[in-house]
Amino acid sequence: MKLENEELLLSYLKNEEELIQIIIDSKNSFESWKQVVDMWKKVKKEIMMILIVSLMFFIFALLQELVQIFTFFSFY
DSSP: OHHHHHHHHHHHHHHHHHHHHHHHHHHHHHHHHHHHHHHHHHHHHHHHHHHHHHHHHHHHHHHHHHHHHHHHHHHO
């Protein structure tokens, strides 16, 4: 009976250690996903800024071309 109790206790401790390891692994996984999400937010902001600046340069170039066209026609 005592041997069975010891085996049960060892089995319980082994299962508890495995459970603790699973919890630690899941926490590490959550932390890594949180880092991925944070990095994506930063990258997304930078991408949006690049797109906005590119759009501004495009609009500026378009306006410059329109001014050249209108000045060309105004002389003739």
